[in-house]
Amino acid sequence: MKNSRKILIGSVLAAVIVCAGSSIGSSNIRIYDTLRIIIEKILPISLTEGIEPRDVSIVWLLRLPRVLLAFIVGGSLAMSGAVIQSVLKNHLATPYILGVSSGATLGSALIMLTGFAIPLVGGLTMPVAGFLFGLLTVYIVVSFSSKLDKTMSNNTIILFGMVFTLFISALLTTLMALYREELKSLITWQMGSFALKGWSYVRVMLPFFIIGTLGIIRYTKEMDILTFGEDQAKSVGVETEKVRKHLFVFSTILTGAAVSLSGTIGFVDLIAPHMARKIVGSNHRYVIPMSFILGGSLMVVADLIARTIVSPSELPVGAITALVGAPFFAWVYFGKR
Amino acid sequence: MTKPLVLCILATLLLSGCSQKTARLLTDRGGNTVSVSGQINKIISTAPSSTEIIVDLGLADKLVAIDKYSLDIEGVKQDLPLIDFFFPDAEAIIGINPDIIISNGHNNLGAGDDPFKLIREAGIPVVYIPLSSGIDGICRDIEFVADMLNVSERGRELSLSMKTQIAEIAAVGRTIENKKTVYFEISPPPELVTIGQNTYLHEMITVIGCVNIFADQIGVIFPSAEAILERNPDVIITGLPERYTPSEEIKNREGFEHITAVRNNAIYRVDTNSASRPSARILFALKQMAKAVYPDKYEKF
Numbered sequence: 001m002k003n004s005r006k007i008l009i010g011s012v013l014a015a016v017i018v019c020a021g022s023s024i025g026s027s028n029i030r031i032y033d034t035l036r037i038i039i040e041k042i043l044p045i046s047l048t049e050g051i052e053p054r055d056v057s058i059v060w061l062l063r064l065p066r067v068l069l070a071f072i073v074g075g076s077l078a079m080s081g082a083v084i085q086s087v088l089k090n091h092l093a094t095p096y097i098l099g100v101s102s103g104a105t106l107g108s109a110l111i112m113l114t115g116f117a118i119p120l121v122g123g124l125t126m127p128v129a130g131f132l133f134g135l136l137t138v139y140i141v142v143s144f145s146s147k148l149d150k151t152m153s154n155n156t157i158i159l160f161g162m163v164f165t166l167f168i169s170a171l172l173t174t175l176m177a178l179y180r181e182e183l184k185s186l187i188t189w190q191m192g193s194f195a196l197k198g199w200s201y202v203r204v205m206l207p208f209f210i211i212g213t214l215g216i217i218r219y220t221k222e223m224d225i226l227t228f229g230e231d232q233a234k235s236v237g238v239e240t241e242k243v244r245k246h247l248f249v250f251s252t253i254l255t256g257a258a259v260s261l262s263g264t265i266g267f268v269d270l271i272a273p274h275m276a277r278k279i280v281g282s283n284h285r286y287v288i289p290m291s292f293i294l295g296g297s298l299m300v301v302a303d304l305i306a307r308t309i310v311s312p313s314e315l316p317v318g319a320i321t322a323l324v325g326a327p328f329f330a331w332v333y334f335g336k337r
Numbered sequence: 338m339t340k341p342l343v344l345c346i347l348a349t350l351l352l353s354g355c356s357q358k359t360a361r362l363l364t365d366r367g368g369n370t371v372s373v374s375g376q377i378n379k380i381i382s383t384a385p386s387s388t389e390i391i392v393d394l395g396l397a398d399k400l401v402a403i404d405k406y407s408l409d410i411e412g413v414k415q416d417l418p419l420i421d422f423f424f425p426d427a428e429a430i431i432g433i434n435p436d437i438i439i440s441n442g443h444n445n446l447g448a449g450d451d452p453f454k455l456i457r458e459a460g461i462p463v464v465y466i467p468l469s470s471g472i473d474g475i476c477r478d479i480e481f482v483a484d485m486l487n488v489s490e491r492g493r494e495l496s497l498s499m500k501t502q503i504a505e506i507a508a509v510g511r512t513i514e515n516k517k518t519v520y521f522e523i524s525p526p527p528e529l530v531t532i533g534q535n536t537y538l539h540e541m542i543t544v545i546g547c548v549n550i551f552a553d554q555i556g557v558i559f560p561s562a563e564a565i566l567e568r569n570p571d572v573i574i575t576g577l578p579e580r581y582t583p584s585e586e587i588k589n590r591e592g593f594e595h596i597t598a599v600r601n602n603a604i605y606r607v608d609t610n611s612a613s614r615p616s617a618r619i620l621f622a623l624k625q626m627a628k629a630v631y632p633d634k635y636e637k638f
Contacts, residue, residue: 195562
C-alpha cells in the first residue's frame with residue numbers, strides 16, 4: 001500500500017478515536033449525539049434538540065477540549081521523539097534523554113511555586129517557561145558535549161544528556177524538599193493529567209504546536225540524509241550543525257509546551273515513532289505525520305483508560321502510558337523481530 | 338557470698354515491683370499496647386486534631402511541642418517548639434523528653450516506616466490515633482485521650498455534649514423530605530478530592546438531612562469533573578479557605594454552569610479547620626453546613 005494512503009487511513013482511524021474519546025466517559029453519550037453536539041457548535045445549525053444541556057457541556061466543554069489537548073500533546077511528543085531519534089541516530093533516544101522534559105518540568109515547577117508571570121505572555125507563562133528551560137537544558141547538554149568531544153558524537157550527547165537529566169532531577173527534588181507544602185500539587189502535576197483542561201489549554205498549546213510542527217516539516221529531507229551519517233550528509237551539502245540545532249529547537253518547542261501544560265507523560269515519544277517506522281518505513285516525510293497520528297491516538301486512548309477504569313475517580317494519565325507503554329514497547333521490539 | 342547476691346535479687350524485684358505500680362498499659366486507638374509510667378505532664382501533639390482535643394480537655398499547658406498547624410488553635414502557647422511531623426527530628430524530640438507523643442493518621446505505624454521508631458526505642462511512649470471513619474470514632478478518640486491523661490470525666494462530658502448536639506441536628510435532619518444532594522469538595526483542580534462512605538464528612542452530610550452524591554464510593558476519592566456533572570448535585574460545599582475564593586472558582590469552572598447547585602447559586606463554604614480536623618470542633622462545621630443548606634429548618638442552631 002502507498003504510504004500516503006496509509007496516512008489517510010491513519011487519519012480516519014484517529015478521527016474515530018477522537019470521536020470515541022469524546023463520547024465515552026463516566027456518563028456514556030452516544031457517538032451520534034456527540035457528533036450532533038460538535039457539529040452544532042462548529043456550524044451555525046441547530047441539531048441538539050432532545051439532548052440534555054448537561055450532556056452538551058460534558059461533550060463540548062469537558063471532553064472535546066480534553067481529547068484534543070491529549071491528541072496534540074501526544075502528537076507533539078511523538079513528533080519530537082521521531083526527530084530526536086533521527087538526529088541522534090538512536091532509536092531509543094527521546095526528548096527525555098536530552099533533558100528537554102526534565103528541564104521543562106523544572107521550569108514549570110518554578111513557575112508553579114513562585115506564581116511568577118512573565119510580562120506580556122501572561123497565560124502562556126507555563127509553556128514559555130517550559131520551552132525556555134527545555135531549550136536551556138538542551139543548549140547546556142549540546143555545548144558541554146561539544147567541549148568534551150569535538151566531533152560531538154551521538155553517544156557523548158546521549159550520555160551527557162542522561163547525566164544532566166539526573167542533575168536536574170536532583171534540583172527538582174531539592175525544590176520539592178524546600179516547598180513541602182506544595183509537594184502534593186507538584187507530584188500530582190508531575191504525574192501528568194488532562195483533567196479539567198478546557199479550551200484555554202488547547203488555545204495556549206496551539207501556537208507552540210504550529211511553530212514546532214512547521215519547523216520540523218521543513219527539515220524532513222535533511223533528517224533522511226542525517227540518518228545515513230554525518231559525513232554523508234555533509235558531502236551532499238547539508239549544514240549538519242545548523243540543521244541539528246534547528247531541529248533541537250523545534251522539538252524543544254513541542255516537548256517543552258506539552259510537558260508544561262500536561263505534566264511529564266512518558267513512553268508515547270518512544271513508542272509512536274517506532275510504530276510509525278514499522279508502518280511507513282524510514283522516509284521522514286511520512287514518519288513525522290504518522291508519528292503525530294499514532295502519538296495523538298495513543299494519548300487519547302491512554303487518557304480514556306485513565307478516566308474510565310476506576311470511574312467516577314480518575315487516574316493520572318502518565319501512569320497509564322507507562323503501565324501500558326512499557327510492555328507494549330517490549331512487544332513491539334521483541335515480538336516483531 | 339550468697340547473701341549479697343540474694344539481697345541484690347530482692348532489691349531488683351522490689352524496684353521493678355515499684356515501677357510496675359506506676360506504669361500503665363494502654364491500648365491506643367490503633368490497637369497497639371503502649372506502656373506509660375508515672376504522671377503525664379509533658380505532651381507532644383503531632384496534629385491539630387489532637388491539639389484541639391487536649392485544649393478542649395483543659396490541658397493546653399501540658400503541651401511541650403506541637404506541629405505548626407496547631408499554632409492557630411486558641412489557647413495554645415505561641416512559643417512552643419514546632420516539629421515537622423512528616424520528617425520528625427528525633428534528636429529534638431528526645432531532647433524535649435516528653436512523657437507521651439500523640440501520633441496521628443499520617444504517622445502510620447507498622448507500615449515499615451514508622452517515623453517514631455527511634456523515639457520509641459529511646460523509651461518515649463508513642464500512642465497512635467488513626468483517622469476515625471465516623472463521628473462515633475471521633476468521640477472515642479476524645480475519650481481515649483481523656484482516659485490517658487487522667488481526666489476521664491471531662492472526656493466523657495465533652496463527648497456526651499458533642500453526641501447530644503449532633504443528635505439534635507440529626508433529629509431535624511431525619512424530618513427533611515426531598516433531601517438535597519451534596520458534593521463536598523475538599524480540593525479544587527488540578528486534582529478534585531471528595532469523600533464517600535466511611536468518613537466523618539460523609540456522616541455529617543447525612544446527619545443534616547442531605548445525600549452525598551458519592552455515597553456509593555468509599556473513603557477519599559478523586560472524582561472526574563464529568564462524574565460530578567452527571568450526578569448533578571443540588572448543593573456544593575467547599576472546605577477551601579476564603580482567600581482562594583472557592584465559590585467564584587467553582588461557578589466559573591468550564592462546564593459546571595449546568596449543575597443545579599451552580600445554577601441556583603447553592604455553593605457554600607464551611608470553616609476549613611473545623612471541617613478538616615476530627616475533633617469536637619466538627620460541630621461548628623456541621624452547624625454551618627446545616628444552616629447553609631436548610632436555613633429555615635436549622636434557625637435555632
